[in-house]
Amino acid sequence: MRKHKRSLTGYWFILPAAVLVVLYFFIPVILTLGISLTNMSSVTGFSNWSWTGLANYIKILKHPDSGSNFATTLIYVACTLSFFNVGMGLLVAILAHHMPKRLGEIFRSLWLLPRITPPVVYVLMWTMLAADAPYGVINQLFRIPFGLSTSNWLPEYAMLFAVLVNGYIGASFGMILFSSAIEAIPNDIMVSSLVDGASFFNRARYIILPQLKWPLLFVTTYQTLSLLTSFESILILTDGNFGTEVWALWSYHKALNNYYGNFQYGFGAALSAVLVFVGVIFAIIYLKYFKFNDLVKEPLIDEL
Amino acid sequence: MKKNCFAVMLILCLAATTLYANGGQEASSGPRTVSIEVWTREGGINHWRADLAVEAAKELNAQLKAEGSQITVEAVPVLDEGDWGGYKKKYSLAADSGEAPLIVVSGHEDIATWGQAGYIVPLASSVEEIQGETEQFADVIPSLWNCASWHGNIWGVPQDTEARPMYFNKTLLKKVGFTDAQIAQLPKDIEEGKFTLQDLVSTAQKAVEMGGVEPGYGYWHRPKKGGDFVQFYRAFGGEIYDAQEDKLVVTRDALVRFYAFQRSCVETGITPATYIGTEWNIWHDVVSNNKALFFNGGTWMWADWAKNYAEGGEDALFANIGYAYEPSGIRGRKGSTLSHPLVYLISSERASGSTDQELAKRLIALMTTTERNTRHAVESGHLGILQSQARYDAYTSNKFLADVTYLLDNNFYQPNHVLYGTWFDSLWDNMVAAEQGEKSPEEAAEDAVKIMKLELDDQLIVK
Numbered sequence: 204m205r206k207h208k209r210s211l212t213g214y215w216f217i218l219p220a221a222v223l224v225v226l227y228f229f230i231p232v233i234l235t236l237g238i239s240l241t242n243m244s245s246v247t248g249f250s251n252w253s254w255t256g257l258a259n260y261i262k263i264l265k266h267p268d269s270g271s272n273f274a275t276t277l278i279y280v281a282c283t284l285s286f287f288n289v290g291m292g293l294l295v296a297i298l299a300h301h302m303p304k305r306l307g308e309i310f311r312s313l314w315l316l317p318r319i320t321p322p323v324v325y326v327l328m329w330t331m332l333a334a335d336a337p338y339g340v341i342n343q344l345f346r347i348p349f350g351l352s353t354s355n356w357l358p359e360y361a362m363l364f365a366v367l368v369n370g371y372i373g374a375s376f377g378m379i380l381f382s383s384a385i386e387a388i389p390n391d392i393m394v395s396s397l398v399d400g401a402s403f404f405n406r407a408r409y410i411i412l413p414q415l416k417w418p419l420l421f422v423t424t425y426q427t428l429s430l431l432t433s434f435e436s437i438l439i440l441t442d443g444n445f446g447t448e449v450w451a452l453w454s455y456h457k458a459l460n461n462y463y464g465n466f467q468y469g470f471g472a473a474l475s476a477v478l479v480f481v482g483v484i485f486a487i488i489y490l491k492y493f494k495f496n497d498l499v500k501e502p503l504i505d506e507l
Numbered sequence: 508m509k510k511n512c513f514a515v516m517l518i519l520c521l522a523a524t525t526l527y528a529n530g531g532q533e534a535s536s537g538p539r540t541v542s543i544e545v546w547t548r549e550g551g552i553n554h555w556r557a558d559l560a561v562e563a564a565k566e567l568n569a570q571l572k573a574e575g576s577q578i579t580v581e582a583v584p585v586l587d588e589g590d591w592g593g594y595k596k597k598y599s600l601a602a603d604s605g606e607a608p609l610i611v612v613s614g615h616e617d618i619a620t621w622g623q624a625g626y627i628v629p630l631a632s633s634v635e636e637i638q639g640e641t642e643q644f645a646d647v648i649p650s651l652w653n654c655a656s657w658h659g660n661i662w663g664v665p666q667d668t669e670a671r672p673m674y675f676n677k678t679l680l681k682k683v684g685f686t687d688a689q690i691a692q693l694p695k696d697i698e699e700g701k702f703t704l705q706d707l708v709s710t711a712q713k714a715v716e717m718g719g720v721e722p723g724y725g726y727w728h729r730p731k732k733g734g735d736f737v738q739f740y741r742a743f744g745g746e747i748y749d750a751q752e753d754k755l756v757v758t759r760d761a762l763v764r765f766y767a768f769q770r771s772c773v774e775t776g777i778t779p780a781t782y783i784g785t786e787w788n789i790w791h792d793v794v795s796n797n798k799a800l801f802f803n804g805g806t807w808m809w810a811d812w813a814k815n816y817a818e819g820g821e822d823a824l825f826a827n828i829g830y831a832y833e834p835s836g837i838r839g840r841k842g843s844t845l846s847h848p849l850v851y852l853i854s855s856e857r858a859s860g861s862t863d864q865e866l867a868k869r870l871i872a873l874m875t876t877t878e879r880n881t882r883h884a885v886e887s888g889h890l891g892i893l894q895s896q897a898r899y900d901a902y903t904s905n906k907f908l909a910d911v912t913y914l915l916d917n918n919f920y921q922p923n924h925v926l927y928g929t930w931f932d933s934l935w936d937n938m939v940a941a942e943q944g945e946k947s948p949e950e951a952a953e954d955a956v957k958i959m960k961l962e963l964d965d966q967l968i969v970k
Binding site (some may be wrong): 207245247248249250251261265266267268330331334335337352355356357358359440442444445446456459460461462463464465466468470 | 590591593594596598599602603613614616617618620621623624625626731732733737745779781783784785786789819829925926927928929931932935939943945955958959962
């Protein structure tokens with residue numbers, strides 16, 4: 204009887220989250236899937252469309268840009284995720300933890316600046332950094348004084364800039380979660396490792412990292428899904444030129460933003476649906492790899 | 508009992524309906540203020556596109572009063588500073604939710620898409636019909652009505668037009684050995700097809716090699732997406748539209764030649780290898796201050812340079828910069844230019860929730876007077892749309908506009924076809940890939956055709 208009451212209480216707790224997931228995930232996904240099976244576009248408006256079955260998906264399979272845009276997306280997600288969202292986030296969290304408290308706080312705060320700067324301003328700063336001589340800061344400060352060749356760096360290293368711009372924003376997310384997780388590690392374990400003569404690297408490798416498995420899973424999964432669907436900064440940075448047309452931006456261009464305003468809602472929705480499918484596949488892989496079931500297993504000591 | 512209740516409710520409902528209907532009649536026959544929003548992209552030097560409506564509304568109100576009408580029109584200009592894509596999206600979504608402005612200024616190529624979607628209404632069923640409606644519409648340059656036509660109807664009133672010249676820097680040309688006579692002859696040679704795009708490349712390349720122009724500054728085309736590039740595709744013999752079939756056309760060979768030209772600009776060092784995407788403010792600063800030898804852009808840019816970029820203002824521009832048709836890519840074939848008239852369009856009742864389309868049309872007519880349109884043309888560097896402007900002092904005394912108006916003698920328009928935007932996207936995306944060297948010109952052309960076939964299906968003719 205008591206157990207039954209407990210499980211009901213659990214459902215009440217999960218209800219707000221469940222409502223949000225249904226409202227903001229399941230319903231949009233169903234709508235997207237529905238629209239992807241139509242020819243809805245600027246030409247048909249929202250009222251004169253008709254069902255076209257899998258025509259949009261067949262178009263994606265035959266499209267010459269599908270392969271390159273998918274590869275671009277994978278490169279962008281993999282690089283941003285590994286070097287910044289997880290890698291840099293983790294590094295900054297561990298370094299800041301080992302700094303004097305005040306200095307650590309300042310160090311962490313600096314990484315939050317890109318996140319709180321309005322995206323348009325932030326990306327334009329990068330654009331002006333990379334601009335051709337004599338305008339760009341890179342050329343002005345680091346190339347011209349040393350007699351080195353100048354360039355318009357953004358188109359030359361467009362993917363690198365796309366990763367850097369997003370990475371500096373994304374790193375702060377992981378940093379905050381990892382920092383709080385590190386702070387939550389019992390102090391006696393941390394101190395005893397020092398007493399036992401563990402180096403900084405040993406402590407990071409054998410004490411801190413194993414304790415961060417859960418936040419690592421969360422950050423990796425969440426950020427993979429975010430990166431798969433994020434395109435705003437690339438839109439402002441290159442508008443998809445120079446090999447930076449990631450899948451989400453392609454979908455946006457087709458469905459909602461192109462120069463002559465011919466929006467293909469149906470085709471764009473099909474492109475988005477592909478992203479949903481890819482996202483779910485990634486999520487399943489992560490959950491398997493990180494042994495999610497073990498992480499959420501009931502503790503062996505059930506009741507004290 | 509139940510029957511009685513039902514009867515009472517029925518009577519109450521009928522009474523309420525009658526009262527409501529009477530109220531409605533009173534409201535429609537009494538004094539009424541009609542608010543007409545006029546949407547346009549861009550404020551700055553183009554603000555008159557919408558701001559003229561305020562003054563025109565005053566005149567319209569005076570007319571309405573004289574006619575004994577109790578209607579007062581209030582014009583609300585809305586200047587959108589976003590890009591074209593965002594602006595068109597905003598209008599499309601507003602129209603689909605019944606909240607579109609009554610008047611929207613946009614490119615004529617939107618007529619097909621928005622007309623098909625039911626967002627806008629046709630204004631007349633023939634050129635003659637619209638010309639007969641007001642003296643202003645009768646005054647519009649007749650050929651401009653063509654680009655406001657679709658499927659036999661007239662859907663928009665031309666607002667402004669322009670040419671897209673090939674500009675050249677006279678000072679830099681002199682520096683690399685051109686005489687005054689040769690410079691003066693250049694526009695004529697381009698017009699007659701004696702100076703082609705290949706000549707432009709070789710001249711700019713020579714100028715760079717001689718040291719008269721810095722590497723990468725021999726030729727600066729438009730740095731971002733825009734209709735300008737259709738000129739070069741067409742200059743190499745490309746066809747866009749088959750009016751008989753009402754289908755879009757792609758000419759594979761012309762596409763290869765066009766892409767090869769763009770690539771050659773980079774390979775010869777006259778255009779930077781990492782050029783596309785250059786910020787507009789950098790671009791304007793470079794071309795208006797004697798750094799680039801050849802550059803192509805719109806006539807409206809001249810006004811912007813004079814006001815915001817060129818050191819020395821318009822006098823410096825006249826001293827240093829010349830203008831001509833876009834050269835042909837085929838020797839002996841005349842240079843030409845793309846005109847892209849913006850048009851006033853009127854939203855349908857379903858798109859705007861308003862039934863005042865006739866009032867909107869009257870307002871547009873009053874915005875289209877010689878004096879008012881000239882005010883916009885002179886300030887923004889756009890060409891006039893009325894025949895009377897050719898005799899109007901304020902227009903003819905503007906040296907630049909007077910100089911470039913002849914470009915309209917050999918111009919062309921983009922087609923009004925529902926899938927033109929999709930066609931253009933393929934042309935542009937693959938041009939970028941070709942210019943950047945990501946694909947060879949042949950590969951880029953092949954991909955462009957493949958995508959067009961896939962996305963346009965039976966609406967495309969491949970030649």
